[in-house]
Amino acid sequence: MSLRLEGKNALVTGGASGIGRASAIRFAEEGANVAVADRQAAQAEATAAAVRKLGRKAVAIQVDVSDPAQVNAMVARTVAELGRLDILLAAAGVSHARYGEGEVVHKLLHEIPFEEWRRLMAINLDGCFLCCQAAAKQMIAQGDGGKIIAIASGAAKVPIKGSGEYAVSKAGVWMLMKNMALELGRFNINCNAIGPGVIDTPMTKDLRESANFGRMIGHAPLRRIGKPVDVANAALFLASEEGGYFTGSILHPDGGLIMQ
Numbered sequence: 001m002s003l004r005l006e007g008k009n010a011l012v013t014g015g016a017s018g019i020g021r022a023s024a025i026r027f028a029e030e031g032a033n034v035a036v037a038d039r040q041a042a043q044a045e046a047t048a049a050a051v052r053k054l055g056r057k058a059v060a061i062q063v064d065v066s067d068p069a070q071v072n073a074m075v076a077r078t079v080a081e082l083g084r085l086d087i088l089l090a091a092a093g094v095s096h097a098r099y100g101e102g103e104v105v106h107k108l109l110h111e112i113p114f115e116e117w118r119r120l121m122a123i124n125l126d127g128c129f130l131c132c133q134a135a136a137k138q139m140i141a142q143g144d145g146g147k148i149i150a151i152a153s154g155a156a157k158v159p160i161k162g163s164g165e166y167a168v169s170k171a172g173v174w175m176l177m178k179n180m181a182l183e184l185g186r187f188n189i190n191c192n193a194i195g196p197g198v199i200d201t202p203m204t205k206d207l208r209e210s211a212n213f214g215r216m217i218g219h220a221p222l223r224r225i226g227k228p229v230d231v232a233n234a235a236l237f238l239a240s241e242e243g244g245y246f247t248g249s250i251l252h253p254d255g256g257l258i259m260q
């Protein structure tokens, strides 16, 4: 049986950790070469090494996705190293509570300082937009389509008290995919979002260690936290020809937590 991404080149942002790392490896298992982009250079290189171990080409690229010049350079380097770009998975992001960064602070929207709002929007929404825009330009120039996938969240549909800026950013990511789907369909570029539930990654470390975590997971019909590969498998589906008739959609690997 042929591999599902044989001969394809993928760019994965947030590829140093969690969902991005699992997706880079899953894509490589199915035949793709991968550019692993992240602001964490050493960890991105570790993911690239895991991809090479699977017999594929890989390049690690240090990037801050909120910087337009760095994002354009990231796409140019991907094309220079791998030859072309077929798939973008935009997974780089930060959470409202800065999980994994030693600080868990929930603020209501009427209290949050503008700088904190901007910091999150600059990465989660502006950064996703910049990556998708740069990838789309490259795919249009190549002339034979492509796949753009952005990691949103269940929070794209469900407001979260104390985490409003995160939910707003992720609703924006999903609308970005819907609007790009509308505009890029004529170039045979599929644009879709993924809205995970709670996934076992460094981002959710503090949440997993918090008192109400068990109750929260207990609400999900499958009653377990998601694994990064649960999300990677959804990304693989959307990146492969099997997902070829999906565009402007959002898939929810969430154990039934959202159900919307």
Ligand SMILES: NC(=O)c1ccc[n+]([C@@H]2O[C@H](COP(=O)([O-])OP(=O)(O)OC[C@H]3O[C@@H](n4cnc5c(N)ncnc54)[C@H](O)[C@@H]3O)[C@@H](O)[C@H]2O)c1
Binding pocket: 013, 014, 015, 016, 017, 018, 019, 020, 037, 038, 039, 040, 063, 064, 065, 066, 091, 092, 093, 094, 095, 100, 123, 127, 151, 152, 153, 154, 195, 196, 197, 198, 199, 200, 201, 202, 203, 204
């Ligand atoms: N873990 C969950 O429960 C969950 C649920 C829903 C959505 N998500 C989303 O999934 C995506 C991946 O998160 P994760 O859980 O794997 O977290 P993670 O912290 O393990 O990975 C996020 C990666 O993004 C990178 N990153 C952050 N800001 C960046 C920037 N400005 N430029 C480049 N790279 C940057 C980080 O260095 C990190 O490697 C995020 O967009 C997150 O919002 C996660």
